[in-house]
Amino acid sequence: MENTDVQEVKRHIRVYLYTFSALAVLTVVTVAAASLNVAVGTGIFIAMVIATVKGTLVAGNFMHLFSEKKLVYLVLIITVFLFFVMLCIILSTINDQVLSVS
Amino acid sequence: MALMRWQLAYPEQPIPWKVFALVPMLVGVVVFFIGRRKGPYLSMAGFIFIGIGLLIWYFVLGETRMPEGVMLPEFYNSLGAMHGTIMVFLGIVPLSVGAFGNYVLPLQIGAPDMAFPKLNMASYWVFLLGGIMMLSSFFLPGGAAQSGWTSYAPLAVISPGQTVWLISMICIITSSLLGAVNFITTIIQLRTKGMTWMRLPFFVWAQLVTSFLLLLAFPPLEAAAVLQLMDRLASTSFFMPSGLVVSGQVLTEYTGGGSPLLWQHLFWFLAHPEVYVLILPAMGIVAEVIANNSRKPLWGYNSLVYATVFLGFMSFIVWAHHMFLTGMGATMATFFQTTTMIISIPSIIILTALFISLWGGSIRFNTPMLFALAFLPMFGIGGLTGLPLGLAPSDIHLHDTYYVIGHFHYVVAPGTIFALLAGIYYWFPKMTGKLLNEKLGKVHFWGSFVFMNGVFSPMFIQGFAGISRRLWDGGTTYLHAQPYLYLNEMISVSAWLLGIFQIPFVINLVWTLAKGKKVGDNVWEATTLEWSAAPSPPVPHGNFKSEPEVYHPAYEYSLKSNGRDYTPQNEPLKG
Amino acid sequence: MEIPYTVSPRPDTGIHNGKLGIWLFLASEVMLFGALFSTYILLRTSAIDWPLGSDNLNVPLGTFNTLILIISSVTMVMAWASLMMKDFNKYKLYMGLTIFLGILFLVVKIAFEYAPKFAHHHYPSTNTFFGIYFVLTGLHALHVLGGILVNGYFWGPGSKMWKKAPQQFINRIEIAGLYWHFVDLVWIFLFPTLYLL
Numbered sequence: 036m037e038n039t040d041v042q043e044v045k046r047h048i049r050v051y052l053y054t055f056s057a058l059a060v061l062t063v064v065t066v067a068a069a070s071l072n073v074a075v076g077t078g079i080f081i082a083m084v085i086a087t088v089k090g091t092l093v094a095g096n097f098m099h100l101f102s103e104k105k106l107v108y109l110v111l112i113i114t115v116f117l118f119f120v121m122l123c124i125i126l127s128t129i130n131d132q133v134l135s136v137s
Numbered sequence: 138m139a140l141m142r143w144q145l146a147y148p149e150q151p152i153p154w155k156v157f158a159l160v161p162m163l164v165g166v167v168v169f170f171i172g173r174r175k176g177p178y179l180s181m182a183g184f185i186f187i188g189i190g191l192l193i194w195y196f197v198l199g200e201t202r203m204p205e206g207v208m209l210p211e212f213y214n215s216l217g218a219m220h221g222t223i224m225v226f227l228g229i230v231p232l233s234v235g236a237f238g239n240y241v242l243p244l245q246i247g248a249p250d251m252a253f254p255k256l257n258m259a260s261y262w263v264f265l266l267g268g269i270m271m272l273s274s275f276f277l278p279g280g281a282a283q284s285g286w287t288s289y290a291p292l293a294v295i296s297p298g299q300t301v302w303l304i305s306m307i308c309i310i311t312s313s314l315l316g317a318v319n320f321i322t323t324i325i326q327l328r329t330k331g332m333t334w335m336r337l338p339f340f341v342w343a344q345l346v347t348s349f350l351l352l353l354a355f356p357p358l359e360a361a362a363v364l365q366l367m368d369r370l371a372s373t374s375f376f377m378p379s380g381l382v383v384s385g386q387v388l389t390e391y392t393g394g395g396s397p398l399l400w401q402h403l404f405w406f407l408a409h410p411e412v413y414v415l416i417l418p419a420m421g422i423v424a425e426v427i428a429n430n431s432r433k434p435l436w437g438y439n440s441l442v443y444a445t446v447f448l449g450f451m452s453f454i455v456w457a458h459h460m461f462l463t464g465m466g467a468t469m470a471t472f473f474q475t476t477t478m479i480i481s482i483p484s485i486i487i488l489t490a491l492f493i494s495l496w497g498g499s500i501r502f503n504t505p506m507l508f509a510l511a512f513l514p515m516f517g518i519g520g521l522t523g524l525p526l527g528l529a530p531s532d533i534h535l536h537d538t539y540y541v542i543g544h545f546h547y548v549v550a551p552g553t554i555f556a557l558l559a560g561i562y563y564w565f566p567k568m569t570g571k572l573l574n575e576k577l578g579k580v581h582f583w584g585s586f587v588f589m590n591g592v593f594s595p596m597f598i599q600g601f602a603g604i605s606r607r608l609w610d611g612g613t614t615y616l617h618a619q620p621y622l623y624l625n626e627m628i629s630v631s632a633w634l635l636g637i638f639q640i641p642f643v644i645n646l647v648w649t650l651a652k653g654k655k656v657g658d659n660v661w662e663a664t665t666l667e668w669s670a671a672p673s674p675p676v677p678h679g680n681f682k683s684e685p686e687v688y689h690p691a692y693e694y695s696l697k698s699n700g701r702d703y704t705p706q707n708e709p710l711k712g
Numbered sequence: 713m714e715i716p717y718t719v720s721p722r723p724d725t726g727i728h729n730g731k732l733g734i735w736l737f738l739a740s741e742v743m744l745f746g747a748l749f750s751t752y753i754l755l756r757t758s759a760i761d762w763p764l765g766s767d768n769l770n771v772p773l774g775t776f777n778t779l780i781l782i783i784s785s786v787t788m789v790m791a792w793a794s795l796m797m798k799d800f801n802k803y804k805l806y807m808g809l810t811i812f813l814g815i816l817f818l819v820v821k822i823a824f825e826y827a828p829k830f831a832h833h834h835y836p837s838t839n840t841f842f843g844i845y846f847v848l849t850g851l852h853a854l855h856v857l858g859g860i861l862v863n864g865y866f867w868g869p870g871s872k873m874w875k876k877a878p879q880q881f882i883n884r885i886e887i888a889g890l891y892w893h894f895v896d897l898v899w900i901f902l903f904p905t906l907y908l909l
Contacts, residue, residue: 250715252733314737317740318737322729322736355740356740356741356746357744360747361747363847364751367843367847375751375843392840394839396754396755399754
C-alpha cells in the first residue's frame with residue numbers, strides 16, 4: 036500500500052513538472068499574443084482561451100481536479116454556472132435599458 | 138420600530154422616549170441573563186439584537202436626532218435602514234440558521250457535532266463583531282446608516298453612517314460564509330449510519346439549500362460592499378455616475394463613469410436569495426412541528442424535497458424583479474417576470490404539501506402547533522400578495538409603496554417569526570429538559586396573531602392608495618394619502634399591543650427555566666433523531682450516548698400498530 | 713464521540729471533511745472574484761473610453777509576478793508530494809520556497825508596482841480603470857497574504873502535527889495547497905485581463 040503510494044506520487048511529480056513547463060510557455064505566449072494586431076474582440080477571445088487553458092491545467096493537475104470525486108465536480112459546476120448566469124444576466128439587463136443610466 | 142410607529146402615528150409631535158427606552162432594555166437584560174446559562178449563544182444574541190434594535194437611541198438622544206423630542210427625518214431614515222438591516226442580518230438569519238441550524242441539525246442527522254467546530258466558533262465571533270459594530274454606528278458622529286437596508290448608490294455613497302454599515306456587513310457576510318461551509322459539509326459528510334438522503338427530516342433539506350444560497354449568493358454583495366467602501370473612502374467611482382449633481386452642485390471629487398445600477402444588481406443578486414434564506418429554515422421548522430402534532434407522515438415528502446432544491450436554483454435568477462422601475466427594457470422585464478412566476482410554483486407546492494399533511498391527522502393543538510398552523514395562511518397571504526409585485530405592469534404602481542412593506546412583512550413576521558416561535562416552543566424541552574407553560578404560550582400566540590394582522594394588513598390598503606414607503610411623516614404631505622392616514626395610528630397601536638403580548642413569552646422563558654419541572658427525553662413523542670436518540674439536553678460533547686443507526690424514514694407516525702402511534706427513526710427493525 | 717471523517721474519507725463521497733470544506737469555500741471565492749470580474753466587464757463595456765492595460769501597467773513586472781506565482785504553485789504541490797513520500801525535510805524546503813515566492817510576489821506588487829503608481833499620482837480615484845485595477849489586485853494581494861500566513865503557520869508551529877498525526881497533517885497541507893493554487897488561478901485570469909487587454 037505504501038509503496039504504490041510512493042510510485043503514484045512520483046508519477047504525479049512528473050505531471051506537475053510538465054504542467055509547469057506548459058504554464059510557463061503559455062505565459063510567454065499570452066504576452067506575445069497581446070502584441071498582435073487584431074480586433075479588440077479577437078484579442079479578448081485569445082487571451083481568455085489561453086487563460087482558461089492555463090487555469091484548467093492548474094485546477095486539473097495541481098488541484099487534482101482531474102482525478103477528483105463527483106461531489107466536488109458538482110459543487111464547482113454549479114458555481115461556474117451561477118457565475119456565468121450572474122455575468123450574462125447583469126450585462127443583458129444593463130444593455131436592455133430603455134433609459135440611459137450613466 | 139416602536140419609535141418609528143409613534144412617529145408615523147403622530148408626526149411632528151414629541152415622542153415619550155423614556156418609556157420606549159426602559160422597557161426593552163429591561164427585556165434585553167433579562168434575555169441576556171437567560172442566555173448565559175444555556176447553550177445557544179446565537180439565539181440569545183439574536184434576541185438581544187432584536188431588543189436593542191428597537192431602542193438604543195436612549196443613549197443617542199440629542200439635538201441632532203430628536204430636538205425637543207420631535208424626530209428629525211434623518212433619524213427616522215436611520216431607524217428605518219437599521220431596522221431592516223438588524224432584523225434581517227442580525228435577527229432572523231442568526232436565529233434560524235445560526236441558532237436552530239447549529240443546534241438541531243447535528244442532532245437530526247445523528248452527528249456528534251458540526252464538521253468544523255472551531256470554524257463554527259470563528260463564524261460566531263465574527264458575527265458578534267459585525268453586530269456590535271453595526272449597533273455602535275448609532276453612537277458615531279454622523280449617526281447610523283440612513284439609506285435603507287438596500288443602500289442604493291449614489292445616495293449611500295454620500296450619506297453619513299454608511300461606512301460602518303459596510304464594514305459590519307463584510308464581517309456578517311464572512312460569518313455566514315464560514316457557517317455555510319460548515320453546514321453543507323456537516324450534512325453531506327456526517328450523516329449517521331442508515332441516514333440516507335431521503336430519510337432526512339425536511340428541516341435538514343431546508344438548511345442544506347439555505348446554506349448553498351448563503352455560500353454562493355453572499356460573495357457578490359461582499360464584493361459590492363468593498364466597492365462601495367472604496368467609493369466612500371478612496372473616492373473611486375464604481376457606482377458614481379458622471380456629472381452627478383447634489384443640492385445644486387456638481388460633485389467634483391468623483392471622476393464618474395460608474396454605474397448606480399451595478400450596485401443594485403450586485404445587491405439584489407444576494408438579497409433575493411436572502412429572502413429564501415429567511416423563509417426556508419422556517420418552512421423546515423413548520424414541517425417538523427406539523428408532522429409531529431398531526432401524528433401523520435408529511436404528505437409529499439419527495440415533492441417537498443424536489444421543490445425546495447428547485448426553489449434554491451430559481452432564486453438565483455429572479456432578482457431584478459426588485460428593479461422593474463430602473464428603466465429596464467421589455468425583454469429583460471419579461472425574463473424576470475417569467476422566472477418570478479415560475480418560482481412561485483415550488484413555494485405553492487411546499488405550502489400545499491404542508492396543508493394536505495393535516496388532512497386526516499390527529500391534531501394536537503399545543504403552542505408550537507398553533508404557531509405552525511398560523512404560519513400556513515400567513516405565509517400564504519405573504520406569497521399571494523407578492524404576485525402583483527412579481528408582474529412588471531402591476532409592480533409599476535406598487536413598487537416602493539406600503540404594499541411592498543405589507544407583503545414582505547407578512548412573509549417574514551407572521552411567517553418566519555411565527556415559525557421560529559414554533560421552533561422555540563417545540564425544541565425548548567430538548568435544550569433544557571423542561572416544557573414551556575401552555576397557558577402563557579396560548580396567550581402569547583393569540584395576541585401575536587391578532588396584532589400581527591392588525592399591523593400589516595392595513596399596509597396593503599395604504600400601498601394601493603399610493604403611499605410611498607420610507608416617508609418620515611407617514612404620507613402627511615401628500616394629497617392622495619390623506620384619506621388613509623388614519624390607518625397609521627391603527628397600525629401603530631397594533632404594533633405596541635403586539636409588543637406587549639411578547640411579555641408573556643419572556644416571562645414564560647424565565648419562569649420555566651427557573652422553576653419548570655423536568656420532562657422526559659421525548660416529550661412530543663417524535664420520530665426524528667434529536668428526540669428519539671439523544672437525551673434532553675443532549676450530551677455536551679457528542680450529542681448522543683452512542684452512535685445512532687437509522688432504519689426508518691423521518692415521519693413514521695401512526696403506521697404500525699405496536700401500541701404506539703410513532704416509530705422513531707433509530708428503532709431497529711424487528712427480526 | 714469523535715467527529716468522523718476528519719482524516720479518513722467517507723466511503724460514499726470519497727473525501728474527508730476538510731477537502732469538501734475547502735472546495736466549498738473556494739466556490740464562494742469564485743463568486744467573489746466573479747462579481748468583481750463582472751464589475752470590470754460592465755464598467756469597461758459601458759465606458760466611453762478605456763485605457764489600454766499595457767499603457768498604464770508594467771507588463772514585464774506583471775509577467776515576472778505571474779511566473780513567480782506559477783513556480784510557487786509547483787513548490788506548494790511538491791511540498792505535499794514530499795510529505796506523501798515521508799520526506800519532512802524536503803517538505804520544509806518546498807514550503808519555505810513557496811512562502812518566499814509569495815512574499816516576493818507581494819514585494820514586487822507593493823514596492824515596484826503600487827508605490828510608483830502612487831508616486832505618479834495614479835490612485836484608485838483617478839479613473840474607473842485604476843479603481844478596478846487596485847481593487848482586483850488589492851483583494852488578490854490580501855488573499856496572497858492570507859495564504860502566506862497559513863503556509864507560514866504550517867511551516868513553523870503547525871508542522872509539529874507531522875509527529876503526532878501525519879495523515880491529518882498531509883490532509884491539511886493538501887487543503888492549504890488547494891487554496892494557494894486557487895490564488896494562482898485567479899491571478900492567471902487577472903493578469904491578461906488587466907495588463908494585456
